[in-house]
Amino acid sequence: MIAIVDYRAGNLTSVARALDYLEQPHLISNDPAVLDKATHVIFPGVGAAGDAMHHLRETSLDAWLKEWVRGGKPLLGICLGMQVIFESSEEDNAVCLGIAPGQVRRFSNDLRQGDQLLKIPHMGWNHVTFQRHHPVFRNLPEDAEFYFVHSYYPAPADNRWIIGLTDYGNSFCSAIAHKNLVAVQFHPEKSGKPGLQILSNFCCWSGGNA
Numbered sequence: 001m002i003a004i005v006d007y008r009a010g011n012l013t014s015v016a017r018a019l020d021y022l023e024q025p026h027l028i029s030n031d032p033a034v035l036d037k038a039t040h041v042i043f044p045g046v047g048a049a050g051d052a053m054h055h056l057r058e059t060s061l062d063a064w065l066k067e068w069v070r071g072g073k074p075l076l077g078i079c080l081g082m083q084v085i086f087e088s089s090e091e092d093n094a095v096c097l098g099i100a101p102g103q104v105r106r107f108s109n110d111l112r113q114g115d116q117l118l119k120i121p122h123m124g125w126n127h128v129t130f131q132r133h134h135p136v137f138r139n140l141p142e143d144a145e146f147y148f149v150h151s152y153y154p155a156p157a158d159n160r161w162i163i164g165l166t167d168y169g170n171s172f173c174s175a176i177a178h179k180n181l182v183a184v185q186f187h188p189e190k191s192g193k194p195g196l197q198i199l200s201n202f203c204c205w206s207g208g209n210a
Contacts, residue, residue, distance in 0.1 A: 002026040002203055003038030005065070007055045009045035009080055011187075018189040018196060024203045032064040040203060041068060044189075045080030046149070049104065050092025052084050062097055069099055069181055074207040076136070076199075077183030082176070083154060085183055091152050100176060100183075101157035111169035118169050121151040128164040128174050128186065135208075136182045136201045137163070137175070144194035146186035148174075153185060180207035 004015055006028050019026045029035055043065065045052060056062040069075055077085050084096045089104035096104070111118040125145040130137050153172040156162055164175025164184070174185040182202065188195030 001038045002040045002042060003035045004028045005035065005041060005043045005061065005081075006030040007045070007052060007059065007061055009047045009052050009055070011044045011046045011079070011189075014187075015042055015044050015078070015189045018199055019203075022196060022200050022203065024199075030059050030061060032060060035064065035068075038073075040074045040076070040205075041065075042076045042078065042202075043081035043085075043183075044078040045084070047080055048092055049080065049084055049089040049094040049096065049152070052080055053094050053096060056084070056097070065097060066099060072180050072207055074202065074205050075181050075183075076202045077181070078189070079150060079185060079187055082183035082185055083152060085176075085181070086154055086156070089152060099181065100154075100161055100178070102155050102161075103157075104152045105155050106152050107169070113169055121149055122153075122168045123149045126166050126168060126174075126186070128166050130164050130175070131162060134163055134177050134182070135205050136177070136198060138201055139197055140194050146174075146184075146188065146191040146195060148186045150185060154183075 083104045085099045087098045090106045107120045161176045161178050162173045163177040166174035188198040
């Protein structure tokens, strides 16, 4: 059973629809006792880091997520769900979960591609260059693109966590992988067949790197 964490950060329905399409049994809950019954957890989210952390602490999901990861069970963070995994965010000067080392930074207002001033938020389709093989990112087309909507990006303190890089004015970390944790800045549930492949891979993943 796949559990989707509900912490009032939206985007739950589109993830659930993707799992419906993949015929993967799932539930949506903010109750740690219910979430504990799952084999895999998806931690999605859109919105602001400060509000997200407030709701996570209010429901004790902050402690539960840390314990889930420590227990070695698979977890997939998506967008805001990736960002609050880190230690802190420049958005709202939020103190985050601290599961991954590093912080989340805002794109510069002067972000450029050559002479062209780029728009913030970064919105639309972009490529991810994967740095090594991983079961969750298996069988993706070389030219696959994924859907992004964000003004902030993760900056891991340990480069060994980085598995995907994307160029938008500069190169930023768009995917991380460490033991039983994977997380992506893009939205696999809105990224067509390549995104569905990632979700399918995750649902079959035991939490190792082989």
